[in-house]
Amino acid sequence: MRVEGDASPGDVLRVLSDSGDWLAQAAYNPNSDLVGRVVSWNPDERVDSTWVVKRVREAIARRERWGYIAPESACRLVFGESDSLPGVIVDRYAEVLVCSLSTPFAEKHRETLLDALVGRFPGATILEQSEDDTREREGMTPRRAVLVGAEPTEPVLFREGSALYLADIRKGQKTGFYLDQRENRSRVARYASGREVLNVFSYSGSFGVAALLGGAKSALNLDTSREALALGERIAALNGVDSRWESLEGNAFKALRDFRDAERTFDLIVLDPPKFASAKAHIEGACRGYKDLNLLALKLLRPGGILATFSCSGIVTPHLFRQVVAAAVMDSRREVRLLEKLSQPPDHPILMTFPESEYLKGFVLQVE
């Protein structure tokens, strides 16, 4: 690879093949393994601030068309490369927008992005939480800032279907909530009626809430984060399901073994671990982790039980994840049927020319 002329991080460069054929326009960052991130396939498009505003408006308009921008609701308004804005994430929780900028390209257009958001959501509080691991890999330091309005002192309340949730924007994980599991929460809830649920890697318990609103008998929420569990208890109370709610602070790998040794069983288990692999070197270890967890969960299910199992490691492909889960099924010696394949929702779209944007996959399995 060779760069011609002066180029600074965040500039958009024209990319040609070795033989001089047109490839794309890409946002440049010499300090990253990804030196160029495609922003346009079109040689004639001028990627300037007008273009950035247009892309933000289009991204929001798509969500609007899909019915994702109702008052009091939450959704991802901009999803990086998938919305042609590499490194730009914007989540909306009711009247609060949370932005994460993780590339020099995003950084360069920070003011323009902010203007576009203020234009579309006047009156909204806008926060910047540029702290994810991508930013580090791009050679940038983390930043937190209040861009418009005042930082909320309490978690932000929003509605998802018939459920009420709280996003802890100041101290929470991601931008405060796992919006990407929205559709999967309601899919899993369909199997929940009358079931005893174990929600592993629960964070603030969203799968537990959805299952209880779907008629589950009880939900035991397990996570290492005491803060997340405490928030979960508030959310359970908000939804009037606290009498069927239990929290357990602990390491999933150990807690599942303890349940196995105590011969404790469940009817529905959700496994939604954090990202186990972000680089190729971690794939093998990640697969060992997935297999171990899935095998343990399969052993804890009563006959007829349901396992909803997820992986959010983009580098572990859906095919590989399925092989790992199948290996756990083989070792469990139980008869298991795949009822549903799950993915990420339309506000976290997968760009067909950027397969890496497909990161969330899951299976709903029934165990005999």
Ligand code: SAH
């Ligand atoms: N299912 C959640 C999101 C899960 S994110 C939801 O729907 O909101 C992954 C969670 O796993 C985080 O809350 C993190 O605190 C927790 N976690 C990470 N390592 C863990 C471990 N070894 N045991 C239990 N929980 C863990």
